[in-house]
Amino acid sequence: MKVTIIGGGIVGLSSAYYLNRAAHEVTIIEKGDLSDGCSHGNAGMIVPSHIIPLAAPGMIAKGIRWMFNSTSPFYVKPRLSLELLRWGYQFYKHANERHVEQAIPALKELSLYSKSLYQQLAAELPFDFGYAERGLLMLYQTAETEKEEAETAAIANAHGVKAQILSKEEVQALEPAVRVTARGGVYFPGDAHLTPHNLMRQLIPYLKNRGVTFLTNTVAEDFEKANRKIVGVKTSAGAYVCDEVVLAAGSWSGAVAKHLNITLPMQGGKGYSFLLKGVESNIRIPSIFLEARVAVTPMGNDLRFGGTMEIAGTDQRISMNRVKGIVDAIPRYYPDLKVELPDAKQVWHGLRPCSPDGLPYIGRAKGINNLIIATGHAMMGLSLGPGTGKLVSDLISGKQPEIVIDQFEVGRYT
Ligand SMILES: Cc1cc2nc3c(=O)[nH]c(=O)nc-3n(C[C@H](O)[C@H](O)[C@H](O)COP(=O)(O)OP(=O)(O)OC[C@H]3O[C@@H](n4cnc5c(N)ncnc54)[C@H](O)[C@@H]3O)c2cc1C
Incomplete structure (x- = not known):
């Protein structure tokens, strides 16, 4: 079959990989040049430990508390937008225990599937992308976070995801080469990490060699339809005929779906990262600073710091105040790591595609x-890219x- 995929992020590329293996003729339409989207500069963590969706009890209160702090890790940019209001209402409706209980088994299964x-x-591709299974350390400094994290660890263990509560x-002892300041931590031994820009940069030519067509700097603008089917994708470079279409346009998917009269609540959750090159005594195990919501991942000799979640539609502006929030947190947890505020040009940003209930959309529309x-x-x-791509295929x-x-049903809000 002729399959057109809109979006060349990890979900689009993973879908292309499995569709190509299943002998379909695949074309990826990508509005950018594939050099630096959300799937490139992220923290590279593969996290079956993250079984609790973002829409969870307590998040609304935290969001409101953090809204008035310009360096805070979670922020909803206030603006008059019907889409944001609808999204916020659905988030509010789902931020409860019943939703979390229902979501956990589904998220866990997809996550473990994707990790496998x-x-x-990692075993089969002819290139290395730094895949390593060393677990994840959640570090905390306050008694309040310790209590919250102990509850999260208990939920994880109850669902068969191993979590160990560790003293300082x-x-x-897990990080012998780097001094750590923490009251304690929770260790998830089942997590892994990789170097996302190495995966993306090598997967693209690999797929091209296997016959996948890439149309870059090409925007999917509208669709030609007949008898409840898409017969062509209208793009900035002409129309493309296809048998099947995969919409994997990340944070822009809601806007693209509108052309098909499909409601797909979506907000971009902006985050920042930067890479510290050639760290002499690097950390071994990726970690998350819980109070600061900063993710830290060793990538070879380098070390990536990532963080913040600004619910901001598809706004791409960089707030150096929030980047400063990330930098300021580093010595509080790793006192020997001296990190200067990077130049704005060195700061990467990406938009996480956020559904209001914290679960992905996967399936037929x-x-x-x-x-x-x-x-x-x-x-x-x-984390969920390959699993999603295999399901699509x-x-x-x-x-x-x-x-x-x-x-993960697509029409669950309608
Ligand atoms: C700071 C940060 C840290 C993160 N850390 C982690 C982590 O450790 N582990 C983890 O699992 N996840 C992490 N994430 C999340 C992860 O990066 C995203 O969930 C993931 O990259 C989304 O992939 P995607 O393919 O859905 O979207 P994207 O990577 O955004 O790809 C969508 C593509 O569609 C294209 N597109 C959009 N509209 C159109 C159109 N009309 N026509 C053509 N093309 C279009 C876009 O240009 C884009 O390239 C992090 C994110 C951030 C910001």
Whole structure:
């Protein structure tokens, strides 16, 4: 079949990988040049530990508290937007325990499925992208966070995701080369990490060599439809005929779906990162500073710091105040790491595609028989990429998906 994928992020590329292996003719339409989207500069963590969706009890109160602090890690940019209001209402409706309980098994299954596919990819792809299984350390400094994290660890263990509560001495023993300041931590041994820009940069030529067509600097603008089917994608460079369409346009997917009269609540969750090159005594295990919501990942000799979640539509401006919030947090947890505020040009930013209930959209769209939507993975898109791509390929190939995807239904808010 001729399959057109809109979007060349990790979800689009993973879909292309599995569709190509299933002998489909694949074209990726990408509005940028594929050098630096959200899937490139992220923190590279593969996190089956993250089974609690963003829409969870307590997040609204935290969001309101953080709104008045310009260096805070979570922020909703106030603006008069009907889409933001609708998104916010759905978030509010889902930030409860019942939703979390229902979401956990679905997220866990997709996450473990995707991790197992990363293991295969690391073994089979002819290039190295730094995949390593060393777990994840969640570091905390206050009694309040310790209590919250102990509860999260108990939930994880109850669902079969191993979590170990560590004293500060046990945390330090895991990081012998770097001094750590923390009251304690929770260690998730099942997590992994990789170097996302190395994965993306090598996967693109690999797919090209295998016959996948890339149309870069080409915007999918509208669709030609007939009999409840898309017959062509209208782009800035002409129309493309296809049998099946995959919408994997990340934070822009809601806007693209509008052309098909599909409601897909979506907000970009802006985050920043920067890379410290050639760190002499590097950390071994990726970590998250819980109070500051900063993610730290070793990538070879380099070290990436990432953080902040600004719900800001598709606004791309950089707030150096929030980058400063990340930099200021570093010596509080790793006192020997001296990090200067990077120049704005060195700061990467990306928009996480956030659905209001914290679950991705994966599946066929209602009302259009040849459209699959695959987006909305928020802070877990890298982790869930291969799993999503394999599901997309199986759906198009008429195969039974290997995991249950009911909770990711595209039309769940309508
Ligand atoms: C600071 C930060 C840290 C993160 N850390 C992690 C992490 O450690 N682990 C993890 O799992 N996830 C992490 N994430 C989240 C992860 O990066 C995203 O969820 C993931 O990259 C989303 O992938 P995607 O393919 O859905 O979207 P994208 O990568 O955004 O790709 C979508 C593509 O569609 C293109 N597009 C949009 N509209 C059109 C159109 N009309 N026509 C053509 N092309 C179009 C865009 O240009 C874009 O390239 C992090 C994100 C940030 C910001």
